[in-house]
Amino acid sequence: MKIDVLGCGSAFSRWQNTSALSVTEGHHQWLIDCGPTIPRALWQRGGDINDIDAIFFTHVHPDHCSGLTALLNYWKSFSRHKPLLIYSQPEQRSVLMQLAGLANWPATSLSFVIEWRDSTACWDWHHWRIQTAATQHEMANLAIRIDIGQESLFYSGDGRPTSESVALMAGSQLAFQECASLTALAHDASHGDFPGCLALFQQQALPRLGLYHCNDAILPALKQACLPYPGLFVSEDGLQYDISQQQFFHIEYPL
Ligand SMILES: [Zn+2]
Numbered sequence: 001m002k003i004d005v006l007g008c009g010s011a012f013s014r015w016q017n018t019s020a021l022s023v024t025e026g027h028h029q030w031l032i033d034c035g036p037t038i039p040r041a042l043w044q045r046g047g048d049i050n051d052i053d054a055i056f057f058t059h060v061h062p063d064h065c066s067g068l069t070a071l072l073n074y075w076k077s078f079s080r081h082k083p084l085l086i087y088s089q090p091e092q093r094s095v096l097m098q099l100a101g102l103a104n105w106p107a108t109s110l111s112f113v114i115e116w117r118d119s120t121a122c123w124d125w126h127h128w129r130i131q132t133a134a135t136q137h138e139m140a141n142l143a144i145r146i147d148i149g150q151e152s153l154f155y156s157g158d159g160r161p162t163s164e165s166v167a168l169m170a171g172s173q174l175a176f177q178e179c180a181s182l183t184a185l186a187h188d189a190s191h192g193d194f195p196g197c198l199a200l201f202q203q204q205a206l207p208r209l210g211l212y213h214c215n216d217a218i219l220p221a222l223k224q225a226c227l228p229y230p231g232l233f234v235s236e237d238g239l240q241y242d243i244s245q246q247q248f249f250h251i252e253y254p255l
Pocket residue numbers: 059061137139158
């Protein structure tokens with residue numbers, strides 16, 4: 001399983017793309033979230049218009065979904081033909097359908113079919129096992145775990161860990177947790193914080209935990225705070241990780 005960090009920024013980051021990952025295994029590829037700067041991150045990578053099989057949305061705050069319009073418009077403009085699966089919470093689907101409707105407005109169809117699917121607690125896609133769990137966020141947000149054979153990835157989306165999301169994270173080989181603050185936030189807060197992430201990393205004995213969706217201003221101090229803990233790191237745009245090789249790569253995409 002290969003993970004490509006398309007973006008790891010907070011909603012209004014000046015330096016980083018909005019938070020999203022792509023997950024590739026063989027010829028299968030998923031996109032997790034699609035904020036406003038993610039279409040350009042994909043164009044920089046130069047993949048084929050038919051590469052992505054499915055998009056999973058953790059929730060529909062604009063920094064996680066508003067790039068959908070531009071991405072669908074691009075695929076339509078270059079005549080994508082492969083059907084696209086879009087997984088979301090059913091009560092949030094109408095937002096995504098509006099974004100998709102704008103992709104080729106006023107025409108109503110694209111060059112490919114969108115198959116809308118409910119995100120449930122657990123399902124299989126080909127030989128991938130997908131599981132979700134709610135985090136604590138101002139809008140309902142689903143963390144996702146993908147298991148392929150012995151390889152596993154956890155991605156929190158937005159929000160503070162819950163007992164359900166921590167249980168889903170347990171045992172994953174690579175985990176990403178939203179971490180908005182260097183200092184502890186209130187227990188009823190909508191976001192994760194460094195003391196909580198450090199406790200999770202240690203209590204769960206996670207091999208690798210990437211912090212992301214951090215406010216720009218805390219990034220230097222957060223990187224320093226992670227240094228004493230091998231495996232705990234601040235995620236970066238362009239970071240790629242091959243779980244089978246247990247190796248990180250960092251890719252720069254020239255303009
Ligand atoms: Zn959010």
